[in-house]
Amino acid sequence: MIIKEKKIHFWNGNKSATRRNYEKQLLTLCLQEAGITDADIIVDECDYPVAEDEGNVFSNGCDLLVSVAGNQKFSGKPTTIIEIPVCRGVLGHRLLVIPQKQAEYFANINNIHQLQQMTIGIPATWADADLFRHNGFTVSEKGSLDDLFMRLLDREFDYIALGANEIESIFEQFNxxxxxxxxxxxxxxxxxxxxxxxxxxxxxxxxxxxxxxxTTAIANGKHESLFEEHHPDLINRLALRTRTAFRLTNPYLPSQLKNFRPKL
Known part of the structure; x- marks a missing residue:
């Protein structure tokens, strides 16, 4: 395969350190498996707290990025999407961070209306905010990931929901x-x-x-190996199959991914 320009500007901001590391290594793997060994990957980890700014990253020198399918910030933008999921759907498995004093109350939740009646805290610009609102949740969308835990402690909202692939490292990072x-x-x-x-x-x-x-990395098992390296024993460690599960709809998925199912 022929690469037009060896410099590749990869925007890797507005996400957790866990995702940054995985997605950066995934890009390198994809290039290697396509036979591109001399690319110069320039990684930009600048965060854009304003949604409009994130939506304009392709106007600021970005060549490619990884984001959720159907991200409304890129709606109508002249981008090409490779509709092959890169993280096996793990980001859509959301686990909660709550005040310790509320542990018993949350342990007794048995229907989605109980969660909808409380308020979930989500950083500004995150695609999840619109999705939760669409599903009838009360959302406090404000600030950044860096101040999310302090806002929970200040009782600005009742809980946080983070991807199973990143929640442990974020929780540890913020003590x-x-x-x-x-x-x-x-x-x-x-x-x-x-x-x-x-x-x-x-x-x-x-x-x-x-x-x-x-496609090659998925077929030869290298994609799975990279995933397991970054998310070892995720299902068992976080008991993903034995939790009380509440399923939401995502109206923003592109048509080619409407029937997407996670592969965990």
């Missing part, structure tokens, strides 16, 4: 347990939220390269 917070052990909120590559319309060379490399 959640020491601050009186808890990784709630009984509830799972699930919605289809596949992560996919978005590519600048002027870098069509990358479309065929990334698609070929990702």
């Amino acid at each position: 959640g347990e020491k601050k009186g917070l808890l990784l709630e052990p009984t509830i799972l909120i699930y919605y289809s939220l596949p992560l996919v590559f978005y590519i600048h319309p002027h870098r069509q060379d990358l479309v065929s390269i990334i698609k070929s490399g990702l």
Whole structure:
């Protein structure tokens, strides 16, 4: 395969450190599996707290990025989406962070209306905010991931929902347990939220390269190995199959991914 320009500007901001590391290594793997060994990947981890700014990253030199399929910030933008999920749907498995004092109350939740009647805290610009609102939840969308835990402690809202692939590292990073917070052990909120590559319309060379490399890595098992390296024993460690599960709908999925099912 032929790459038009060896420099590849990869925007990798507005996400947790866990996702940044995985998605950066995934891009390298895709290039390698497509036979591209001399690319110069320039990683931009700048965060954009304003949704409009994130939606305009392709106007600021970005060649490609990874985001959730159907991200409304890119709706109508001239981008090419490779509709092959890159993280097996794990981001749509949302687990809760709650105040420790509320552990008994959450452990007795048995219907979705109880969660809808409370308020969920979500950082500004996160795609989840519109999705939760669509499903009848009360949402406090404000600030950044960095201040989310302090806002929960200040009781601005009742709980946080984070992806199973990142919740442990984020909780540890912000010393959640020491601050009186808890990784709630009984509830799972699930919605289809596949992560996919978005590519600048002027870098069509990358479309065929990334698609070929990702397809090859999935077929030969290297994609699964990378996933397991970053998310070891995820299902058992977080008891994903034994929690009380509440399923939400995602109206923003592109038509090709309407029937997406996670592969965990």
